Amino acid sequence: MVKNNISNIMVIFGGRGDLTHRKLMPALYNLKYQKILPENFAVVSIGRRDKTEEQYRNEVLESVKNYSRFNIDEKIWQDLSKGIYYKKFDFTDGKGYIELSSFLEEIDKKYNAKGNRVYYLAVAPEYFGIIVEKLNRYGMVKNETSWQRVVIEKPFGEDLKSAQRLNKIITDVFTERNTYRIDHYLGKEMLQNIIVIRFANVFFEPVWNRRYIDNVQISSNETVGIENRGGYYEKAGALRDMVQNHMLQLLTLTAMEPPVNLDTESIRDEKVKVLKSLEIFTPGAVEKNIVRGQYVGYRQEDKVSPTSNTETFMALKVHVENFRWAGVPFYIRTGKRMPAKSTEIVIQFKPLPGILSKVITKCKVFDFTNIFDKITSEDLVNKNIQKGNFIIFKTRNSLVEDFDFEFVYLDKSGALYLKEKEIVGVGIDALGIERSQPDHETHKILLEAGIVILEGLRLKDVEEGEYFLYAAPLKIKGAEAAPTRAVLIKEE
Numbered sequence: 001m002v003k004n005n006i007s008n009i010m011v012i013f014g015g016r017g018d019l020t021h022r023k024l025m026p027a028l029y030n031l032k033y034q035k036i037l038p039e040n041f042a043v044v045s046i047g048r049r050d051k052t053e054e055q056y057r058n059e060v061l062e063s064v065k066n067y068s069r070f071n072i073d074e075k076i077w078q079d080l081s082k083g084i085y086y087k088k089f090d091f092t093d094g095k096g097y098i099e100l101s102s103f104l105e106e107i108d109k110k111y112n113a114k115g116n117r118v119y120y121l122a123v124a125p126e127y128f129g130i131i132v133e134k135l136n137r138y139g140m141v142k143n144e145t146s147w148q149r150v151v152i153e154k155p156f157g158e159d160l161k162s163a164q165r166l167n168k169i170i171t172d173v174f175t176e177r178n179t180y181r182i183d184h185y186l187g188k189e190m191l192q193n194i195i196v197i198r199f200a201n202v203f204f205e206p207v208w209n210r211r212y213i214d215n216v217q218i219s220s221n222e223t224v225g226i227e228n229r230g231g232y233y234e235k236a237g238a239l240r241d242m243v244q245n246h247m248l249q250l251l252t253l254t255a256m257e258p259p260v261n262l263d264t265e266s267i268r269d270e271k272v273k274v275l276k277s278l279e280i281f282t283p284g285a286v287e288k289n290i291v292r293g294q295y296v297g298y299r300q301e302d303k304v305s306p307t308s309n310t311e312t313f314m315a316l317k318v319h320v321e322n323f324r325w326a327g328v329p330f331y332i333r334t335g336k337r338m339p340a341k342s343t344e345i346v347i348q349f350k351p352l353p354g355i356l357s358k359v360i361t362k363c364k365v366f367d368f369t370n371i372f373d374k375i376t377s378e379d380l381v382n383k384n385i386q387k388g389n390f391i392i393f394k395t396r397n398s399l400v401e402d403f404d405f406e407f408v409y410l411d412k413s414g415a416l417y418l419k420e421k422e423i424v425g426v427g428i429d430a431l432g433i434e435r436s437q438p439d440h441e442t443h444k445i446l447l448e449a450g451i452v453i454l455e456g457l458r459l460k461d462v463e464e465g466e467y468f469l470y471a472a473p474l475k476i477k478g479a480e481a482a483p484t485r486a487v488l489i490k491e492e
């Protein structure tokens, strides 16, 4: 859209729907805010409810406030909103297209949009074909000096046959160059970064395979429910709504081989190879490797059957059966009404051998600079300490320059608490983790539990939080302790 001849009118079918309000309108505002929306541009939204333009613009403003990345700037909003129009008609009915066509001609002149159109089908999938055929029948796709484009997300058909049928309807009307079968996940920054992380980073590429990776977890969790989309969602469910499109895009980019270059076809070819390598699900495998769930209250949503079995949560274990990935499980999870919103890909590397995995690991730094004397179990109970954690205590020891014989230490109750929690290691900014304790109880409790102790850390400039710790000791045969250069790397 940022090249020449980008003046256009964008026609949104489904102008009152969730996609339009939660994604499209906020995205247009973001583009306007960043000054990358064309000057000669207007939006015509189609809905089937009575609504004045002013009412519609106010509704859009609410959505932009809720979902845009940028704050509302009155001037920018006014500029954008005066180019947003609302037309009421039922898009299955031909009559509306005649009126729409003459309205578009009219505002085309006003905005000098040169006949260019983006038809965005933000509607349930069963309408994709109907709208495309009607746009053609009523002469709204010319493919001459101007361009007309169609944008469709998903689900693209219900099975192979219906997808082929839909493709035929679309390609009979729009040229391939003007057909945008999109997946909005591909616009996410994280996804765009995967290729760079994988192929332009000498550290990752050599270890990106079954020899070093234990499993891959791809998750997209949402806190929202189906938000008035019962009509659409009942027929789709999480599998069609999220898994077959977004989640598989994430999987293919994570698993594909390096493309010969970065053009669309080369990347697509590599993704297809990954899809072809996916293990075929047999009924037995479905039973074992797939979990479906539904959030409480789903059956009471508008346009949802009270006995609905549509899934709003889905978890799958799949395998990419090729040389790079044989034996590595890929876990896919997605769900609505989950406790927190997150979209993430976790690459779980195989554990390092023996002691190294305990000292080259994620860790948590707790700020105990307010403690004067010793760290006890009472100081630890409200901290988020889990089995397998490496814990580091930042105390007032880090803030003094001279050696203080009264340094802060970990007492017996604290050591017992950490043992009970089954942590793997503990670090402190004193030369010893204990201070003149009879029988060296803290040391004994920790060492007998196999907990690694790091002493003499310097944490003055380290804030409380999660880090990656590198503290490989010198390899000294028979030694019970060894010097290490401990480094913390901030986890983003």
Ligand SMILES: NC(=O)C1=CN([C@@H]2O[C@H](COP(=O)(O)OP(=O)(O)OC[C@H]3O[C@@H](n4cnc5c(N)ncnc54)[C@H](OP(=O)(O)O)[C@@H]3O)[C@@H](O)[C@H]2O)C=CC1
Pocket: 013, 014, 015, 016, 017, 018, 019, 020, 022, 023, 046, 047, 048, 049, 089, 090, 091, 092, 121, 122, 123, 124, 125, 153, 154, 155, 184, 228, 229, 231, 232
């Ligand atoms: N929501 C999202 O985050 C995303 C959705 N998508 C895709 O976008 C598409 C639309 O989804 P979504 O916005 O969620 O669905 P919605 O059900 O929220 O929106 C569809 C809109 O179409 C309108 N509509 C239905 N029938 C007619 C008709 N005959 N004439 C005029 N208007 C009509 C509905 O009007 P009314 O309000 O009157 O019912 C509704 O506003 C789907 O293909 C979905 O897969 C893709 C990516 C993200």
Ligand SMILES: O=C1O[C@H](COP(=O)(O)O)[C@@H](O)[C@H](O)[C@H]1O
Pocket: 220, 222, 241, 242, 343
């Ligand atoms: O395509 C869809 O995606 C959204 C989630 O998108 P995100 O960018 O917010 O992660 C989802 O809510 C919707 O059900 C689905 O149709």
